[in-house]
Amino acid sequence: MSNWYDAWADRYEDWTDGMSADVPFYVELARQADGPLVELAVGTGRVAIPVAQATGRRPIGIDSSPGMLEQARVHADEAGVELDLREGDIRDFEVEEPAALIYCPGRSLLHLPTWADRRRCFERVAASLRPDGRFAWNAFAFNHHVASEYDGRHADTPLPHTTSYSVSDNRVDVTLDDGGTGSLWWATKNEWLGLLDVAGLRLEALYGGFAGEPLDDDSGEYVFVARR
Ligand SMILES: C[S@@+](CC[C@H](N)C(=O)[O-])C[C@H]1O[C@@H](n2cnc3c(N)ncnc32)[C@H](O)[C@@H]1O
Numbered sequence: 001m002s003n004w005y006d007a008w009a010d011r012y013e014d015w016t017d018g019m020s021a022d023v024p025f026y027v028e029l030a031r032q033a034d035g036p037l038v039e040l041a042v043g044t045g046r047v048a049i050p051v052a053q054a055t056g057r058r059p060i061g062i063d064s065s066p067g068m069l070e071q072a073r074v075h076a077d078e079a080g081v082e083l084d085l086r087e088g089d090i091r092d093f094e095v096e097e098p099a100a101l102i103y104c105p106g107r108s109l110l111h112l113p114t115w116a117d118r119r120r121c122f123e124r125v126a127a128s129l130r131p132d133g134r135f136a137w138n139a140f141a142f143n144h145h146v147a148s149e150y151d152g153r154h155a156d157t158p159l160p161h162t163t164s165y166s167v168s169d170n171r172v173d174v175t176l177d178d179g180g181t182g183s184l185w186w187a188t189k190n191e192w193l194g195l196l197d198v199a200g201l202r203l204e205a206l207y208g209g210f211a212g213e214p215l216d217d218d219s220g221e222y223v224f225v226a227r228r
Pocket of ligand 1: 003005016040041042043044045046047062063064065068088089090091104105106107108111112
């Protein structure tokens, strides 16, 4: 299995340089969880490593990119922590022991193209959580002002790339100058709430940011916490 991230996994840290507001949020949820921790789309371990450091536990990290998982292995070794890294698809994952917390940082659920793909993932989450276990994730809130500003634009940072929007497919494409195109399919608040509903999960909180800001018309991010 390979994906777009394999081509530039060794530069992913440059892409996320300065992106750290989410880490204390997920770390705090992990501290509160009394049982197994699972990170979906663990990538390079950007969040899983601080979670392991803060909790003294060994989070399971699932990702479909061998290149990203290799980076996670290297970084975990450097940090002196253990991660249980597994190559796999978040639409199909299974865990041996029900989790107290499943979380998916970095807007990664937006890589699943269709509602059916996300539904499969949410159903796997519900089947993999303890009763009362938590599921947390974040995703950008689509904003037409932002889209019109960035559509078609080239930027040199954090890595040289061009962004383009397809409204008919609710998709944002990010094309690296030297690394192909990756896509994110945005979703509305009601789509996320519908996914919770069909998976039999209940909403605990919906914030507009990682410090627990209320969601309002200026929010750039949905930050969801749900329970089984
Ligand atoms: C934006 S990165 C986020 C990595 C990490 N969670 C973070 O916040 O830094 C998205 C990750 O999702 C992974 N990914 C995309 N689709 C996936 C799928 N269907 N199953 C598993 N991993 C997937 C990619 O390989 C990549 O590592």
